Amino acid sequence: MLTTLRPLVALLLGLTLPLSDVPGPDPDPGFETITEEDVLADLTFLASPELEGRDSPSPGLRKAAAYISERLAAAGFGGAGEDGSFLVPFEASLPDPVVEACALAVDGSDETFVFGEHFVPVWLTGGEATGEAVVLGFGIDSDEDKYDDITGDVQGRIAVILDGEPRHRRKFDGPELSSAADLYAKLESLGEAGVAGVIVARRPEADSGRHSKRDAPPAADTSGAKLSFRHTWAFWNGERPQPPRPAGFPVLEVTLATAEVLTGIDLATLAAKADKSAKPPRPVETGRTLTMSARWEDRPLRIDNVVGVLRGSDPELADEYIVIGAHYDHIGVDARGRIGPGADDNASGVAGLLETAEALGKHPPRRSVLACAFAAEEDGLVGSRELCANPPVPAEHMVTMLNMDMIGRGETKEVAVLGVTKNPTLDKVLDDARTFLPTKIKKIVTRQGLELFERSDHYSFHRVGVPSLFFFEGLPISNNEDYHTWRDTLDKVDIDKVTRTTRLVFSTAWILANRDERAPEPRR
Numbered sequence: 001m002l003t004t005l006r007p008l009v010a011l012l013l014g015l016t017l018p019l020s021d022v023p024g025p026d027p028d029p030g031f032e033t034i035t036e037e038d039v040l041a042d043l044t045f046l047a048s049p050e051l052e053g054r055d056s057p058s059p060g061l062r063k064a065a066a067y068i069s070e071r072l073a074a075a076g077f078g079g080a081g082e083d084g085s086f087l088v089p090f091e092a093s094l095p096d097p098v099v100e101a102c103a104l105a106v107d108g109s110d111e112t113f114v115f116g117e118h119f120v121p122v123w124l125t126g127g128e129a130t131g132e133a134v135v136l137g138f139g140i141d142s143d144e145d146k147y148d149d150i151t152g153d154v155q156g157r158i159a160v161i162l163d164g165e166p167r168h169r170r171k172f173d174g175p176e177l178s179s180a181a182d183l184y185a186k187l188e189s190l191g192e193a194g195v196a197g198v199i200v201a202r203r204p205e206a207d208s209g210r211h212s213k214r215d216a217p218p219a220a221d222t223s224g225a226k227l228s229f230r231h232t233w234a235f236w237n238g239e240r241p242q243p244p245r246p247a248g249f250p251v252l253e254v255t256l257a258t259a260e261v262l263t264g265i266d267l268a269t270l271a272a273k274a275d276k277s278a279k280p281p282r283p284v285e286t287g288r289t290l291t292m293s294a295r296w297e298d299r300p301l302r303i304d305n306v307v308g309v310l311r312g313s314d315p316e317l318a319d320e321y322i323v324i325g326a327h328y329d330h331i332g333v334d335a336r337g338r339i340g341p342g343a344d345d346n347a348s349g350v351a352g353l354l355e356t357a358e359a360l361g362k363h364p365p366r367r368s369v370l371a372c373a374f375a376a377e378e379d380g381l382v383g384s385r386e387l388c389a390n391p392p393v394p395a396e397h398m399v400t401m402l403n404m405d406m407i408g409r410g411e412t413k414e415v416a417v418l419g420v421t422k423n424p425t426l427d428k429v430l431d432d433a434r435t436f437l438p439t440k441i442k443k444i445v446t447r448q449g450l451e452l453f454e455r456s457d458h459y460s461f462h463r464v465g466v467p468s469l470f471f472f473e474g475l476p477i478s479n480n481e482d483y484h485t486w487r488d489t490l491d492k493v494d495i496d497k498v499t500r501t502t503r504l505v506f507s508t509a510w511i512l513a514n515r516d517e518r519a520p521e522p523r524r
Contacts, residue, residue: 024366024514025313027507030359031437034506036499038358039351042071043408043498046328046347047490049205052228053340055332056092056376056383057303059228064328064350068306068373071354076361077308077371080392088307090386091300092376094231095123101295104199104252106262106288118258120227121294122200124244125187125251128293129197131158135265135284137274138162139198141189142180145172149280155194158290160263161186162201162271163253164337171278179242181336187247197292198251201259201267202227227253231301234331234340237484244335250294262290305383306373307392308357312513314366321393322513323370323401323466324360324505325384326353327377327457331484338486343493344473345483346377348408352471352502359506365513367399374457377405384457388464395461399518400426401468402509403458406483407501408493410474413442415501418453418470420446422462422522426469429519433507440500449475467519471505473497 045051045067051060069079069086079086102121104113107130113119137149139161149161165172165181172178179185183200190198235241260267263286270281306328312318326349330342341347350373357371370393376382388395407415420427427446434441449472453459458468473480482488512519 025363027363027437027510030362031503031506033359033362034355034499034502036495038355039498039502040495042351042354043343043347043490043493043495046350047341047343049339049341053234053332054328054330054342055232055234056329056379057094057231057301058332061303061329061375065304065306065373068328068350068354072306072308072357072371075354075358076364077310077357080307080309080370086306086308087304088387088392089302089304090383092303092379092382093298094301095296096231096299096301097121097229098295098297101293102252103291103293104254105291107291111261113258116227119252119254120229121296122183122251122253123230123296125247125249126295127248127250129158129250130289130291131156131196133158133160133199133263133286133288133290135160135263135267135270135286137270137281138165139186139190140165140180140280145178145180147171147180147280150189150193152283156196158197158199158292159190159195160199160201160259160286162203162267164203166271166274166278168275168278177336177338179336182242183335184244187251188245191247191249195249197249199259199262199290199292200251200253201256202253203256203271227255229296230333232332234334236334236340236486242335250292252292252294263288303375303383305375305387307387308371309392310357310361310364310369310371312366312368313364317366318368320367320397320399320518321370322365322367322509323372323398323461324353324356324509325372325374325401325457326350326404327374327383329375329378329383331378334486340484340486341489343490344408344480344488345406348406348493348498349404351498352404352407352505355502356506356509360509360513365510367513369509369513370398377457381457381460384460388460395464395466398461398466400512401458401461401466402471402505403456403468404471404501404505405456406473406480407471408473408498409480410497412494412497413440413500414445414474415441415504416445416449416472416475418449418472419458419462419468421450423467423469423519425519426467429508429511430469433504433511436511437503437507439503439507441504445475452477462522465521467522469508471501
């Protein structure tokens with residue numbers, strides 16, 4: 001139906017770019033693949049709590065990279081990395097465990113505990129300790145909440161505690177994890193009490209209860225999953241940052257099942273009773289002696305951009321590239337255990353990237369296409385900067401870069417596009433793209449929000465001379481009160497808007513990938 005209606009729509013709208021001026025394949029088969037159902041499917045996976053906020057690096061980020069690679073391959077793209085891989089690595093210096101210096105054992109037992117499966121160290125803690133294990137509930141000492149788990153003589157002991165806080169609807173902050181759940185606040189209190197070391201049990205999230213409320217921060221279910229070292233911790237807009245404080249003793253995180261093996265105590269039942277009563281459990285002597293050690297150091301770690309390439313259909317233009325991109329990382333988990341799902345920032349942009357790639361793959365355009373999902377954007381555009389420093393194709397062969405970052409909030413029929421002031425010839429391309437196909441975008445806001453132009457991945461391309469446009473949800477950014485908070489959840493993303501914006505990006509990419517001329521270098 002779209003094939004027969006498109007010329008009529010163009011005529012009725014007075015389109016200034018006739019179809020004959022843009023040779024190439026028919027865009028309609030690809031355009032029809034951009035649906036709300038597909039957008040929602042991508043968002044549901046990328047913003048799921050199981051990915052734990054997609055910090056760079058993290059197991060959640062690697063799962064997202066695998067998903068993006070599979071989607072690009074299914075769209076007909078090949079990998080732009082070595083040996084055809086979609087993963088294009090770079091390195092960043094971050095805290096990382098020294099595996100051979102991390103250990104856990106129960107004295108007198110043959111039980112073996114494996115790094116990464118049963119335990120991982122906690123950043124800013126380290127050393128060796130041996131002591132009798134005592135279970136101290138959640139390890140909370142809060143005068144404000146009139147709650148104290150740290151009682152009795154614990155000098156020289158190994159404290160075994162649960163992460164978080166009791167899941168009670170009224171105690172602490174009700175449906176949200178309060179400051180009492182902060183791991184480093186707990187370690188400070190335990191250190192003052194004289195413990196020799198701490199074991200922290202990661203507790204699986206309940207299916208129901210206080211954290212099931214709509215605005216409650218999601219938490220990852222680590223049951224049956226391998227643990228992971230937190231290389232960084234998240235900080236949120238609107239909250240006063242509480243930097244983690246070093247502890248002078250070893251701290252290991254373990255699974256709940258491992259903690260129960262270590263102590264011989266049914267910790268799940270103990271926690272459930274505290275959830276119901278909101279009263280601190282009494283200390284439990286385990287009669288067992290634990291030996292533990294932890295160490296970490298800063299060193300270069302691998303992080304992956306995900307890059308796919310679609311070869312153009314015109315031999316004369318196939319060595320030129322349209323770049324479409326979005327960052328797939330977010331800021332992870334905070335020390336309380338709150339996860340930032342990053343549904344709008346930037347699972348929405350990645351969904352747009354994947355849908356655009358799929359649409360372009362239906363009938364490859366005249367120019368080739370690079371589809372780039374960037375890591376470590378939240379750390380200062382690190383992934384895109386590294387890609388531009390070592391590009392899979394020469395920068396001078398890149399015709400235009402289209403970046404999608406936060407496209408899921410604000411007015412449904414409106415999109416902000418930054419970069420026109422640097423690339424004035426692209427203004428008309430945007431106007432034509434809006435009406436050339438039924439994008440259902442009624443208004444494109446340009447020449448505003450210039451203070452944001454340097455804050456997303458297109459800027460790395462702009463710096464190396466590639467004309468770039470930044471597709472964004474709306475201005476000012478302060479309208480989005482959930483930006484960089486744990487409240488950036490899937491239910492608050494406008495799927496219709498993401499779909500409309502994606503259609504606009506596809507239409508823009510299609511015009512740029514098929515017309516004869518290319519935009520001049522950007523203004524600096």
